[in-house]
Amino acid sequence: MTDTQSGAPRKQRADSRRNETALLEAAAAAFVASGVNAPVRDIAARAGVGVGTIYRHFPTRADLIVAVYRHQVEACAEAGPALLTTSATPHAALASWIHLFVDFLVTKHGLAEAMRSDDAAFQTLHAYFLDRLVPVCAELLDAASTAGEIIPDMDALVLMHGIGNLCIGADSPDYDARLMVGLVIAGLRRR
Amino acid sequence: MTDTQSGAPRKQRADSRRNETALLEAAAAAFVASGVNAPVRDIAARAGVGVGTIYRHFPTRADLIVAVYRHQVEACAEAGPALLTTSATPHAALASWIHLFVDFLVTKHGLAEAMRSDDAAFQTLHAYFLDRLVPVCAELLDAASTAGEIIPDMDALVLMHGIGNLCIGADSPDYDARLMVGLVIAGLRRR
DNA sequence: AAACATACGGAACACGGTTCCGTTTTCCAA
DNA sequence: TTGGAAAACGGAACCGTGTTCCGTATGTTT
Numbered sequence: 174m175t176d177t178q179s180g181a182p183r184k185q186r187a188d189s190r191r192n193e194t195a196l197l198e199a200a201a202a203a204f205v206a207s208g209v210n211a212p213v214r215d216i217a218a219r220a221g222v223g224v225g226t227i228y229r230h231f232p233t234r235a236d237l238i239v240a241v242y243r244h245q246v247e248a249c250a251e252a253g254p255a256l257l258t259t260s261a262t263p264h265a266a267l268a269s270w271i272h273l274f275v276d277f278l279v280t281k282h283g284l285a286e287a288m289r290s291d292d293a294a295f296q297t298l299h300a301y302f303l304d305r306l307v308p309v310c311a312e313l314l315d316a317a318s319t320a321g322e323i324i325p326d327m328d329a330l331v332l333m334h335g336i337g338n339l340c341i342g343a344d345s346p347d348y349d350a351r352l353m354v355g356l357v358i359a360g361l362r363r364r
Numbered sequence: 365m366t367d368t369q370s371g372a373p374r375k376q377r378a379d380s381r382r383n384e385t386a387l388l389e390a391a392a393a394a395f396v397a398s399g400v401n402a403p404v405r406d407i408a409a410r411a412g413v414g415v416g417t418i419y420r421h422f423p424t425r426a427d428l429i430v431a432v433y434r435h436q437v438e439a440c441a442e443a444g445p446a447l448l449t450t451s452a453t454p455h456a457a458l459a460s461w462i463h464l465f466v467d468f469l470v471t472k473h474g475l476a477e478a479m480r481s482d483d484a485a486f487q488t489l490h491a492y493f494l495d496r497l498v499p500v501c502a503e504l505l506d507a508a509s510t511a512g513e514i515i516p517d518m519d520a521l522v523l524m525h526g527i528g529n530l531c532i533g534a535d536s537p538d539y540d541a542r543l544m545v546g547l548v549i550a551g552l553r554r555r
Numbered sequence: 556a557a558a559c560a561t562a563c564g565g566a567a568c569a570c571g572g573t574t575c576c577g578t579t580t581t582c583c584a585a
Numbered sequence: 586t587t588g589g590a591a592a593a594c595g596g597a598a599c600c601g602t603g604t605t606c607c608g609t610a611t612g613t614t615t
Binding site: 289328330332334339345347350352355356359360362364 | 519546550551552
Binding site for chain 2: 570571572573574575576580581582583
């Protein structure tokens with residue numbers, strides 16, 4: 174049954190659009206100040222709206238996080254192929270790209286933690302990040318392994334998971350996520 | 365028979381000791397069933413005590429976790445020197461020991477996550493695990509680097525942090541903590 | 556301007572950790 | 586054996602967060 178509802182019954186209300194952008198800005202600010210787990214009420218207060226409005230626009234926290242960081246993720250994804258053409262070797266491109274990803278993660282307090290929460294609400298976050306970045310990573314891995322620089326058959330999804338995990342707690346003074354990621358990259362090398 | 369004791373103010377009450385062991389058993393069971401973040405009320409109910417009793421015996425969740433897993437951590441710590449004498453090379457000993465640690469972590473749902481929480485309540489957990497295991501790891505690292513098998517100056521604390529992080533979410537079907545840890549171990553190798 | 560869909564606000568609820576205090580149990584000493 | 590102080594207990598009450606719900610307000614269309 175094709176219930177062809179009338180094409181575009183009505184456009185989105187102006188206040189709704191205003192609130193959405195206000196929320197995005199408020200959330201970005203709150204994330205910087207308190208990490209991606211900033212209390213819902215705080216974000217609402219910053220945006221000058223009620224909590225209900227948040228849930229109406231972004232049903233889960235993951236939706237909000239995705240919306241806030243979407244363009245940065247896009248930039249990271251697009252950097253992959255670019256690096257492949259500008260780098261000396263595929264392995265160098267892979268290394269640079271991973272460092273780019275790490276830089277992104279470690280500057281978002283709590284993002285790495287959230288990324289790997291098995292809470293159902295974070296499915297969206299998981300899905301978006303992985304859908305967007307895993308193929309890029311896979312392409313880089315493939316190029317490097319074709320060039321014989323790294324071990325074959327490394328799974329991009331597992332690698333991304335692992336890199337993400339290594340970035341957890343990156344702001345702790347006695348931890349060094351980049352060093353650990355460097356070990357992983359070295360470990361990928363064919364010996 | 366009167367028990368042999370010097371003039372202590374008073375010995376611990378019998379019900380108190382009973383409750384403590386009951387609590388330990390209940391917590392162990394709850395941890396297996398629901399992970400180390402099992403609700404306090406659940407643990408209390410399993411042990412047949414009130415929630416206040418938990419807090420009296422184990423002021424923070426970390427205290428409870430430490431108490432439950434203490435002997436396993438001890439075993440892991442003691443395995444370090446042993447492996448060093450029985451293994452072919454220091455690097456092999458290091459690898460075996462790390463895998464031992466990983467096995468311990470991945471079978472305790474949520475432990476790895478808890479390990480790296482920056483919540484103040486988990487200071488105890490952090491402190492105990494690291495105080496006990498980092499020196500062992502350092503000894504193994506030192507032996508391997510003295511033998512020229514791995515890169516020098518690797519910090520044991522950072523390595524333990526990283527390994528712990530890699531174990532987060534180890535029960536997810538599309539992740540492989542052991543594989544990632546293997547990459548790190550390979551990355552340690554001098555090339 | 557009236558009518559109606561859309562969106563809003565925030566009170567109310569759910570849930571888990573933590574505290575507090577009146578009551579109960581244990582132990583010691585007389 | 587027993588009186589009573591100290592130790593320990595239980596769980597109600599409290600707090601902070603996420604989430605839902607519905608009466609009200611706002612924007613849009615005719």
